[in-house]
Amino acid sequence: MTGVVQPVLLGLMGIVAGGVPLPAVEQRFSVNHPTEVPSFQRHVVPLLGRLGCNGRACHGSFQGQGGFRLSLFGYDFAADHAALVQGESPRVDPRHPEASLVLRKATRSVSHKGGQRIVPGSWQHKLLMRWIEGGAPGVRSEDAEFVSLEVQPREIVFAQVGQTVQLKVTAQWSDGSREDVTPLCRFRSNDDSTAAISESGLVTAAGKGTTAVVAFYDNGVVPVPVIVPMSDRLGSRYPAVSIPTKIDELVIAQLQKAGIVPSERCTDEEFLRRVSLDLTGTLPRPDEVVAFMADPSPDKRSRKVDELLERPSYAAWWTTRLCDWWGNSERTGALGGEQLLNGEKARQWYRWVYRRVRDNVPYDRIVEGVVLAVGRGPEQSYEDYCREMGRYFQRGGADFADRPTMPWLWARRTVGRPEDKALSFAHAFLGVSLQCAQCHKHPYDQWTKQDFDQFAAFFAGIRYGNGPRDASMQWRKEAGLAGLDEDSGTYKRKFAELAFQGKLLPFKDLVVPIRTGAKNVRGLRAPSGRVITPRLLGGEEVVASNYADPRQPLMDWMRHEDNPYFATAFVNRVWANYFGVGIIDPTDDLNLANPPSNPALLSYLSREFVRQGYDMKWLHRSLVTSDTYQRSWRPNPTNEHDERNFSRALIRRLPAEVAYDAIVLATASDAALARLHADPVGTRAIGEASGLSGGRGQVGNYAVQLFGKPPRVINCDCERSNEPSLLQTVYLRNDDEVQGLLDRADGWLAQHTAKGQSDGHGRKRPTQTKGRASDTPAPGPVITDRVELVRQAYLRTLSRYPNAQEAAIARRHLEEAPDLRSGLRELLWALINTKEFIVNR
């Protein structure tokens, strides 16, 4: 059955040494009376893992189980060894090996809550017995270290469901030795419904699709892609598909292997609506749709992309996305005296990023301004610093975006401790989740607790807090703050009020342990008192005293072209914005066991993004001008179940802020629409309001929360939810806010159904709304022709013309309505309540 498998060999095999690997323990310990003494690290601990002993619900639990505790997922060899051989009742007894508790429990010759894990006389039994007979040795410092893991085959392409392939896993050690460790690995399938994998590593094609199976041994994690073709359109039977870009080439290469034929190209109207919503978070203007449809030139799509990239809404929407990942939220601002400025700080943060996205400052440079941010500059006195901050808070004062660095990321109260900073940093800039490794070996990745502690050491000493108090005593007195409790409401209100007046105030400062000369590193201290040396994730230890700012080596490391996370995390997140799913998904879980669905594609994009100087507009343009982005949402029989290989456009519910803005835009008069387009930062949900926690009076606050706006308080991309819910539907159907938007004074209904004079061309000018300023522009020309009104209603909601049937239904509805206003209201209501409106397709 394995003849159909095409193992694909990629890359080098690592160190070519040791020749033929040692055969598997399964064979070596099946014989009677084996002579070899197994190694604790290479054999005993992996076997215990394979048997499930160090699982979380068993002896890996932090409380242990039955008085016996192993390190979770087994990586603390010293502690595990001690747990077995030491204590009042050791689990092993080298003088009477067969009487050892570990064997009697595992074979269940005495009662064991975990049941029988080992059959007496099996190789597992003999292996453990032999280790005990040999004196139950632990890990010695001179022992060779684990280097890498290699799995054959490197990729599995099945021909049909039901076929099987056996994985073979070889470990490489630092002394050059190699060993078949297949019987000692743990295996996992990332999708059982496509590929099932047995405990011994036998892979079975369970259903059509693409996924990966993963082998774990020591801290090696190796995924093996598995493809079970979706159709018989393979090899020469695969249809000709054009591949105009490198992205398309890499996507189609994968689709060909999987027998998936991509959907056809989407229509012009679909493209315009899709790209406007994805790239600028904004519905296209009705007149824009008309012009785009009428444009006969073949390059109109790419010209439209260039045009969209210059709009303020592009910068606004992508600032919102960056602020999502970086955690810009009024909610997480520091508590205490400056607390009531947290909303203003969130706005400053937004505007600082917005300016740079607008000016297309390279991504790495924007990140640098955040990562290396400082409060007081190196040459700045505290007083000067406070004067500077005062100008930013003063109404009509200086623009915070002029500031070279943006310190509020480090000022959040959620990142007070170095460990919190490390977790947040890894999530924001690396797309890596380190939570697990904070307490134990990461179950699905290489990270150990020591890796985490060494990474966290970079952030020791970075502190956001009060400045020198003596310096500010006099200002406090002058401002009337002296003697007030900083945590009192009076102090906070007064502080904010004075700040907005531009008064000199004792602002908090972001202090970074800047080193001069070669002073010793003040790293994190372990509970043992040992100072922990900072080490880059998967990289080198860093002599931090070589750097003035301990964050500098981190920034240098991220910028290095070989960095596996920095550029990759960003391009992957941007990709997910356009395709509804990341190449690695979830997008904040870059780990070895969660491989990209198309590794070549992700690697190309990351490399090229770096080569293009982290040019974000290049990235956006490359993605949306590909054929892959411009596929139709209409599935064909080969791709209707594919959601991971980018063979069709996935229909996605609009993101919260975009959805709310879409309702506002669709119901606005021409004049109001122009204002909303001109100033997205100040007027829209995708603007600076996106960082605010939504106090009373904020427009659309209820709606954006209902539609899953991320609160930005924890390290998870899952905070943004694009899932639909019952209350969202209730809101669209029946909320007073939606009714109010339909009927508002500067709404589209009012524009066309207000009483007024006809201009003689079937158009009317509305009278000015009472009480409005006389310089308010008129809402726009009045249309009375019903056919045209129906067309306009479609253009402003679904960004397309109605088809003949829709036009007829809508016109009949207007004719049968008691009056035009109510007929039009119902029509517009129905259109914003269609599924088509609330999704991007």
Next chain:
Amino acid sequence: MYRTCDGLTRRDFIRVGILGSSGLTLADYLRRLDAGTVAPAKGKSAIFVYLGGGPTHLDTFDMKPDAPAEVRGEFRPIHTNVPGIEICEHLPRLARCADKFAIVRGVSHTLAGHELGTMYLNTGNRPIPSLVYPGYGAVISKELPGDPDLPHFVAIPNTPQTPGYLGVRYAPLQTNTTPVAGQPFSVRGISLGGGLTVAEFQKRRDLLRQLDTTFQGLEKTSRLIDGLDKFDQQAFAMISSPRARQAFDISQEAPSVAQAFGQGRFGVSCLLALRLIEAGVRFVTVTFGGWDTHANNFRVTKDTLLPQLDQGLAALLTMLSAKGLLESTTVFVTGEFGRTPKINDRAGRDHWPRAMVVLLAGGGIRGGQVVGGSDAHGAGPKGDAITPDQVAASFYHSLGIDHRKEYQTSTGRPVMIVRDGAILRDLFG
């Protein structure tokens, strides 16, 4: 696959469905719909009364008449209808129905700040920075799916309970305002606004149905489109059916019932909670703030807080019992902490988490008993402390929910519903 006890992967979590505020996953819902089993669900429900600010334990349900004056305060205890149990003289109605609820004394923790204490007592888990635990209402609406045309988790008027790592679909429906005695009441979106009649609303829907055809047929392969269709049906059912609307409209309550709850905001909120539970809502929270009595503790509690609590809670327990709902409904009353034994120089009491009091009633909990206790000055537990986690585990137990059940966070981390809980068996004895 390997046979350890390590549970699901992160992907399993992501596959979980999308049925909005309903406790059902979409897959569950569709399966039940197909099987014709989406019927009014009978079963357990709960009312969580949150006394925001931290109610004084020494002046309510854990009085120390023998302590020195600077501790025992101004109020005297009175007998209740259960021999041996005494509570504050300003809670006479509750004293007459003390057989209906259990008093848990000596509940102890160490979080003396409002925010953290509130998170602790509203989730049953001591807060940690890396994870937001779901509030009780989110867990219960997940575990006890209810009827499709009713919301499952209602907060009057709002709640500190969030869905946390469970995701927005378990978020509460917040009324945002409190009802006023005798006046009609409704909630955002669920009753027809703008003078619209059901017939007009139906007409709009007919137009929508005719026009919403672009994705016809796609519901077979797209979970999103299918979900949106189902929500459409459910939303129309909820908006045009009188059921939810009537449940919220306290003005429709029989005067004999309504009068027992009085005119106070808290009492009327309790009436609303009763109506919602009676209609089939699974979880209702009533938030009643103002208990942060750093100054004038005795005047404020005597004049406003205690009379309102007394009338509202007594009426709630009595009416639940009279309607035969107390067996299937657990009532849980708590703040975020108690208050300092020593009265401060502003006649107030400050934050004190080491010996607070909670009340539990219904759902199989034996009323008319005191569980746990505090020392002579109410400064700490007497004997073993009872933790908020234990109270939470017991609360879930009364609803038939195993507090040790594990959920997956979005990062694949397994977390028990209550991480350090154990059931207080005495409550059920």
